[in-house]
Amino acid sequence: xxxxxxxxxxxxxxxxxxxxxxxxxxxxxxxxxxxxxxxxxxxxxxxxxxxxxxxxxxxxxxxxxxxxxxxxxxxxxxxxxxxxxxxxxxxxxxxxxxxxxxxxxxxxxxxxxxxxxxxxxxxxxxxxxxxxxxxxxxxxxxxxxxxxxxxxxxxxxxxxxxxxxxxxxxxxxxxxxxxxxxxxxxxxxxxxxxxxxxxxxxxxxxxxxxxxxxxxxxxxxxxxxxxxxxxxxxxxxxxxxxxxxxxxxxxxxxxxxxxxxxxxxxxxxxxxxxxxxxxxxxxxxxxxxxxxxxxxxxxxxxxxxxxxxxxxxxxxxxxxxxxxxxxxxxxxxxxxxxxxxxxxxxxxxxxxxxxxxxxxxxxxxxxxxxxxxxxxxxxxxxxxxxxxxxxxxxxxxxxxxxxxxxxxxxxxxxxxxxxxxxxxxxxxxxxxxxxxxxxxxxxxxxxxxxxxxxxxxxxxxxxxxxxxxxxxxxxxxxxxxxxxxxxxxxxxxxxxxxxxxxxxxxxxxxxxxxxxxxxxxxxxxxxxxxxxxxxxxxxxxxxxxxxxxxxxxxxxxxxxxxxxxxxxxxxxxxxxxxxxxxxxxxxxxxxxxxxxxxxxxxxxxxxxxxxxxxxxxxxxxxxxxxxxxxxxxxxxxxxxxxxxxxxxxxxxxxxxxxxxxxxxxxxxxxxxxxxxxxxxxxxxxxxxxxxxxxxxxxxxxxxxxxxxxxxxxxxxxxxxxxxxxxxxxxxxxxxxxxxxxxxxxxxxxxxxxxxxxxxxxxxxxxxxxxxxxxxxxxxxxxxxxxxxxxxxxxxxxxxxxxxxxxxxxxxxxxxxxxxxxxxxxxx
Numbered sequence: 001x002x003x004x005x006x007x008x009x010x011x012x013x014x015x016x017x018x019x020x021x022x023x024x025x026x027x028x029x030x031x032x033x034x035x036x037x038x039x040x041x042x043x044x045x046x047x048x049x050x051x052x053x054x055x056x057x058x059x060x061x062x063x064x065x066x067x068x069x070x071x072x073x074x075x076x077x078x079x080x081x082x083x084x085x086x087x088x089x090x091x092x093x094x095x096x097x098x099x100x101x102x103x104x105x106x107x108x109x110x111x112x113x114x115x116x117x118x119x120x121x122x123x124x125x126x127x128x129x130x131x132x133x134x135x136x137x138x139x140x141x142x143x144x145x146x147x148x149x150x151x152x153x154x155x156x157x158x159x160x161x162x163x164x165x166x167x168x169x170x171x172x173x174x175x176x177x178x179x180x181x182x183x184x185x186x187x188x189x190x191x192x193x194x195x196x197x198x199x200x201x202x203x204x205x206x207x208x209x210x211x212x213x214x215x216x217x218x219x220x221x222x223x224x225x226x227x228x229x230x231x232x233x234x235x236x237x238x239x240x241x242x243x244x245x246x247x248x249x250x251x252x253x254x255x256x257x258x259x260x261x262x263x264x265x266x267x268x269x270x271x272x273x274x275x276x277x278x279x280x281x282x283x284x285x286x287x288x289x290x291x292x293x294x295x296x297x298x299x300x301x302x303x304x305x306x307x308x309x310x311x312x313x314x315x316x317x318x319x320x321x322x323x324x325x326x327x328x329x330x331x332x333x334x335x336x337x338x339x340x341x342x343x344x345x346x347x348x349x350x351x352x353x354x355x356x357x358x359x360x361x362x363x364x365x366x367x368x369x370x371x372x373x374x375x376x377x378x379x380x381x382x383x384x385x386x387x388x389x390x391x392x393x394x395x396x397x398x399x400x401x402x403x404x405x406x407x408x409x410x411x412x413x414x415x416x417x418x419x420x421x422x423x424x425x426x427x428x429x430x431x432x433x434x435x436x437x438x439x440x441x442x443x444x445x446x447x448x449x450x451x452x453x454x455x456x457x458x459x460x461x462x463x464x465x466x467x468x469x470x471x472x473x474x475x476x477x478x479x480x481x482x483x484x485x486x487x488x489x490x491x492x493x494x495x496x497x498x499x500x501x502x503x504x505x506x507x508x509x510x511x512x513x514x515x516x517x518x519x520x521x522x523x524x525x526x527x528x529x530x531x532x533x534x535x536x537x538x539x540x541x542x543x544x545x546x547x548x549x550x551x552x553x554x555x556x557x558x559x560x561x562x563x564x565x566x567x568x569x570x571x572x573x574x575x576x577x578x579x580x581x582x583x584x585x586x587x588x589x590x591x592x593x594x595x596x597x598x599x600x601x602x603x604x605x606x607x608x609x610x611x612x613x614x615x616x617x618x619x620x621x622x623x624x625x626x627x628x629x630x631x632x633x634x635x636x637x638x639x640x641x642x643x644x645x646x647x648x649x650x651x652x653x654x655x656x657x658x659x660x661x662x663x664x665x666x667x668x669x670x671x672x673x674x675x676x677x678x679x680x681x682x683x684x685x686x687x688x689x690x691x692x693x694x695x696x697x698x699x700x701x702x703x704x705x706x707x708x709x710x711x712x713x714x715x716x717x718x719x720x721x722x723x724x725x726x727x728x729x730x731x732x733x734x735x736x737x738x739x740x741x742x743x744x745x746x747x748x749x750x751x752x753x754x755x756x757x758x759x760x761x762x763x764x765x766x767x768x769x770x771x772x773x774x775x776x777x778x779x780x781x782x783x784x785x786x787x788x789x790x791x792x793x794x795x796x797x798x799x800x801x802x803x804x805x806x807x808x809x810x811x812x813x814x815x816x817x818x819x820x821x822x823x824x825x826x827x
């Protein structure tokens with residue numbers, strides 16, 4: 001007689017029973033444990049389980065018993081429950097309050113109500129097989145239709161208790177509620193409801209349970225109750241089932257307590273027994289069941305061309321915003337906080353630069369960071385700066401630049417919407433900080449876009465209907481509303497990024513969702529870059545469209561952006577012209593540039609402005625002493641010394657044409673410019689220093705890697721290999737062996753054989769071509785059981801086909817702890 005494998009674990013669901021039949025289960029063919037139920041599945045079903053619960057693969061279970069044990073652990077069950085839809089979860093909750101084991105008919109009545117007590121069928125009866133199949137596929141439920149069992153850990157998580165109310169609103173059973181009650185008090189309740197006295201509390205509790213589960217007798221008992229008692233029951237019937245009572249309760253409460261319809265939970269608390277509540281509910285475990293997902297109908301219909309045009313406009317604005325953001329951090333980017341992230345002051349400053357709310361600025365900053373365009377420079381005083389990837393990104397066509405941004409946004413776990421909130425320890429979450437990753441973000445983001453893609457082209461849904469659908473697909477079992485907020489942020493971000501237009505998914509957004517390149521679909525919708533501007537007499541220039549890169553880069557230095565939109569308006573100021581001169585442009589170069597790229601004549605006020613700033617530019621020279629100022633015009637230096645605004649610079653005259661300062665050169669430059677002068681920085685050799693736009697870049701940086709939500713979904717190759725390994729390990733663990741006659745063997749333990757017996761047995765197996773079972777200890781000291789078919793025994797090693805590993809392997813004879821022939825029916 002073969003022996004089963006003893007695990008020594010408390011959870012007997014995963015233990016193979018000791019006595020086994022030829023079929024590996026009970027005499028009626030029904031599985032007696034979760035391990036047996038899993039062992040009876042085919043390879044495709046096991047692969048589906050591992051695909052749905054990838055945490056079971058880390059590491060690969062050695063056999064089916066290990067798989068069943070791991071599937072019943074608390075962390076794995078919690079993860080599986082969190083991924084159930086609402087009706088599948090309600091089915092599991094109903095099983096948690098049902099008898100164990102539970103017949104299918106009882107489960108069905110808990111979800112559809114007793115016969116004749118419910119109204120129109122809401123589809124629960126038809127949807128129950130699907131929900132139950134989902135629970136079976138994920139190894140949360142096992143057993144035949146007449147003996148359905150919820151895994152013990154799931155029952156403990158979902159069953160109601162005083163500390164953890166159930167979503168059903170039900171309380172404990174009569175047996176659970178009377179567990180600490182005195183036998184005398186139980187007999188008093190039995191007598192009050194008209195039942196004959198019993199000789200022990202157990203039979204008394206069984207009698208009460210039988211009364212409360214008998215519809216006719218229960219209805220008769222409730223007919224005797226006072227009218228006010230029905231009102232009390234009505235307040236407790238759908239939960240919570242607990243209520244407080246005074247030492248001297250009212251007559252209706254006293255009547256309910258005396259008849260066992262309310263049982264004491266503590267000195268001041270009573271509870272409505274589960275059986276009573278189910279009778280009052282008509283047998284329903286939930287007040288509202290949701291067997292079918294809420295629909296997401298089209299709320300508005302738009303022409304697809306209009307949606308695409310609107311989305312393309314948003315995409316173009318997104319490119320402009322990202323470029324403006326990164327360039328604003330080129331010279332002196334904001335410092336990195338000691339704990340990581342961006343300070344609130346720098347976020348406000350960036351929002352003002354982009355002319356956008358702070359929450360929107362946080363989104364653009366996080367998007368540029370996710371795309372690898374921004375990063376910390378790694379210096380001692382670390383600052384955020386553009387990466388070399390930004391320069392490569394700027395050289396791409398607009399459609400491809402947008403594709404880079406959208407492809408970084410969709411799988412990103414960075415959640416800008418959380419910026420400004422506090423974590424569990426009361427610390428404020430900062431933009432670019434380390435605590436903004438949320439692993440659920442990519443899944444919610446993709447699911448929202450999939451629901452948009454299910455609508456007809458140009459159709460946009462009602463956001464509330466979409467949120468209801470997401471809540472049904474993944475109901476929240478705790479107080480957090482993160483998934484709903486992620487969905488709301490996804491709708492907002494997709495609109496401003498250009499993935500959607502007027503709430504509907506664009507054609508290139510659909511391509512992004514389907515892992516296709518969206519650039520070819522977006523490119524025809526974007527306006528062609530122009531190579532000219534329109535200069536106006538009020539010192540402004542109008543760009544009638546996106547500018548070509550050399551023109552746009554130079555104009556961004558020469559003028560300030562005054563307004564954005566379909567046409568961008570630039571304004572020329574003394575400060576902007578001085579900025580261009582600082583960048584190395586001469587006045588003649590600026591005149592030639594404007595004349596070449598303007599479709600209108602250069603206005604005289606603009607020409608005068610350029611000449612006037614150029615005439616004063618560089619007249620003062622600033623260098624390092626700490627710093628100094630030199631000028632050929634000693635009268636101008638005297639004027640600076642006499643100006644009260646220069647007191648903070650701590651200037652003193654070293655020579656008629658030289659002033660020394662205690663301030664740094666950068667601070668001296670800014671101070672003189674604030675006084676209305678146009679100084680130029682100079683090098684040690686006296687040459688003018690040119691401020692280039694690409695003066696500072698970080699070392700090469702890779703984009704941040706999204707934080708995964710648990711183990712990744714395994715591919716088909718890994719699934720196939722894992723299933724084969726589990727099957728092979730199960731064969732070795734459950735194979736029936738011939739026990740050696742020379743040693744007494746304790747059932748379930750590895751048999752021990754001497755070196756001579758081991759050698760003789762494997763040599764005989766090699767000669768006959770039969771398989772044997774071995775116990776083996778590897779070089780790391782890990783023991784395992786294996787079924788091998790020896791083909792060669794020589795030099796202290798045995799080589800054979802290992803059925804457990806499904807390959808040919810060589811084992812050292814001295815590491816084999818025991819060997820046994822397989823039973824005749826196993827060969």
